[in-house]
Amino acid sequence: xxxxxxxxxxxxxxxxxxxxxKKYIDNRHEVHLIIAKNRDNWTKTMISGxxxxxxxxxxxxxxxxxxxxxxxxxxxxVNVLRTIIEPINPTISIIxxxxxxxxxxxxLAKSALLACREVRNILMYEIDKNESFxxxxxxxxxxxxxxxxxxxxxxPDYNKLxxxxxxxxxxxxxxxxxxxxxxxxxxSHRLVLLDRDHAQ
Amino acid sequence: MKVISIGSHPDDVEIGxxxxxxxxxxxxxxxxxxxxxxxxESGHHKERKEEAHNAARILGxxxxxxxxxxxxxxxxxxxxxxxxxxxxIEEFSPDRIYTHSPFDHHQVHVGVSTSVSKATxxxxxxxFFETISSTTTDFxxxxxxxxxxxxxxxxxxxxxxxxxxxxxxxxxxITRSLAxxxxxxxxxxxxxxxLAEAFTIHKLIL
Numbered sequence: 001x002x003x004x005x006x007x008x009x010x011x012x013x014x015x016x017x018x019x020x021x022k023k024y025i026d027n028r029h030e031v032h033l034i035i036a037k038n039r040d041n042w043t044k045t046m047i048s049g050x051x052x053x054x055x056x057x058x059x060x061x062x063x064x065x066x067x068x069x070x071x072x073x074x075x076x077x078v079n080v081l082r083t084i085i086e087p088i089n090p091t092i093s094i095i096x097x098x099x100x101x102x103x104x105x106x107x108l109a110k111s112a113l114l115a116c117r118e119v120r121n122i123l124m125y126e127i128d129k130n131e132s133f134x135x136x137x138x139x140x141x142x143x144x145x146x147x148x149x150x151x152x153x154x155x156p157d158y159n160k161l162x163x164x165x166x167x168x169x170x171x172x173x174x175x176x177x178x179x180x181x182x183x184x185x186x187x188s189h190r191l192v193l194l195d196r197d198h199a200q
Numbered sequence: 201m202k203v204i205s206i207g208s209h210p211d212d213v214e215i216g217x218x219x220x221x222x223x224x225x226x227x228x229x230x231x232x233x234x235x236x237x238x239x240x241e242s243g244h245h246k247e248r249k250e251e252a253h254n255a256a257r258i259l260g261x262x263x264x265x266x267x268x269x270x271x272x273x274x275x276x277x278x279x280x281x282x283x284x285x286x287x288x289i290e291e292f293s294p295d296r297i298y299t300h301s302p303f304d305h306h307q308v309h310v311g312v313s314t315s316v317s318k319a320t321x322x323x324x325x326x327x328f329f330e331t332i333s334s335t336t337t338d339f340x341x342x343x344x345x346x347x348x349x350x351x352x353x354x355x356x357x358x359x360x361x362x363x364x365x366x367x368x369x370x371x372x373x374i375t376r377s378l379a380x381x382x383x384x385x386x387x388x389x390x391x392x393x394x395l396a397e398a399f400t401i402h403k404l405i406l
Binding site: 189 | 220227342345
């Protein structure tokens with residue numbers, strides 16, 4: 001399978017879904033990251049952080065968009081994403097939540113959803129505390145959790161990010177009584193089961 | 201993969217996910233159907249049992265169990281019924297359970313959905329199917345199964361419920377129409393004649 005994960009800021013994907021992506025990599029699936037970069041003045045440290053953390057989990061395909069307009073959902077934005085996604089032809093896309101608290105993530109989510117029209121399986125993540133976000137898909141990442149944390153060491157503000165991640169894990173584990181191990185949580189926008197059932 | 205589908209009445213499972221049952225069977229999965237009740241005293245219990253067995257056979261289900269639980273006790277979820285379902289789940293140890301959506305006008309469907317949800321703490325995957333006769337517009341599907349190649353089995357299994365043949369919602373035209381809408385709506389594929397069944401994920405642990 002080919003999996004595409006789309007994020008708008010450095011470390012978004014590390015916090016939301018790197019454990020799940022590591023599981024896909026370990027099962028020999030092909031994983032691509034798309035970071036919708038909106039400006040040219042990203043520091044070299046930020047860019048190298050993304051690439052370095054991806055390398056830690058074994059992702060070699062990192063796509064940085066040249067431009068993305070975070071002021072609105074535009075056809076240009078959709079096209080920017082589509083030109084990357086279409087040649088990959090992924091089975092699963094992991095995108096931010098359509099109801100993300102953060103406006104940039106929300107605009108990216110809506111653009112990504114339009115760009116992923118041909119993608120059969122779409123999962124959505126949320127980084128911030130959001131009571132409207134109601135996950136029902138959980139990925140157990142007990143074995144991948146340490147790798148997930150170590151990915152954040154690729155960024156200069158490692159300690160701050162580590163705290164953010166640990167707080168998020170506390171929140172998830174507190175919310176879902178049935179799951180006692182470390183998990184990443186997603187809302188399903190759509191999943192097609194039983195054909196190439198990744199839920200099996 | 202081991203799968204249980206739990207419906208309130210005979211024909212609910214076929215209406216909601218007959219194509220999906222047929223697809224599971226084709227894949228070699230072990231499928232069990234549980235029917236909770238045969239309805240009120242005035243129903244055709246003997247005929248409905250026979251029809252349910254015929255329908256399950258058409259879909260290729262491995263087992264059909266009819267609990268014949270008193271229908272009036274299903275109007276509200278009870279601990280007694282939840283424990284019965286829990287026991288059935290422990291005996292079969294399924295990987296995935298399907299049942300009614302809680303967004304349903306029919307109080308028995310809601311009662312069964314609630315009881316099953318409570319009984320499935322240890323099951324990794326629980327999905328809700330829709331019953332076109334009574335599911336409400338609050339049912340928001342986020343999982344789909346392509347049943348384009350299994351629609352004939354679904355229609356045949358619905359026809360096996362002869363005592364229900366006058367119900368408009370089990371007519372082949374309606375079954376196909378809903379399935380086509382779900383396929384297109386769910387962006388399951390690009391075949392204009394594609395057909396799908398729709399589900400809401402209650403819980404899917406990967």
